[in-house]
Amino acid sequence: MRVMVMVKASPSSEAGAMPSEQLLADMGRFNEELVKAGVMLAGEGLHPSASGVRVRFSGRQRSVVDGPFAETKELVAGFWLWQVRSMEEAIEWAKRCPNPMPEDSEIEIRPVFEAEDFGAEFTPELREQERRLREEIAARG
Structure with missing residues (x-):
């Protein structure tokens, strides 16, 4: 199963504070463990909501709202995409993660939808389109 692992924003991340050299080194070691275990598919930090x-x-209407956004606890400061056997495995990996913020912080883990989750509405034609798009993305990688 794939899971999206979201590092929630904090007052310091929203203020634009950059991680310390120690945190970058600790995260680098953690990411290396994830890669070597075949768990990490992707991961990035995000700029503040500003x-x-x-x-x-x-x-049919679209409107654009510029950041920053008020509710820091609802914002995402970074993410990973992991391939794990279960939610329990994802939780165990998350518990091993260095604290990503200088203050208390939170990581949210959510399963990613897979094709079979969509049922009959995801027709063979739509599945084929999805397969082609994923191949095109992979070829650009």
Whole structure:
């Protein structure tokens, strides 16, 4: 199963504070463990929400809202995409992670939808389109 592992933002990450050399080294070692175990598929840190925008949808209307966004505890500061056997395995990996922030922090883990999760609505034609798109993305990698 694939899971998205989200590092929640904190006041310091939203203020643009960069990680210390020690935290970068600790995270580098943790990421190396994940890669060697075949768990890590991707992972990146994100700039503070002041650098971002939100696109809101209301029927056919679209509006853009510039950051920063108020609710720090609801924002994501970074992410990993992991391939694990179970949610329990993902939790065990997350518990081994260095604290990603200088203050108390939180990591959220959520399963990624797989093709079989969508049922009959995900027709053979749509599955074939998805397969082609994934191949195209992989070829660009």
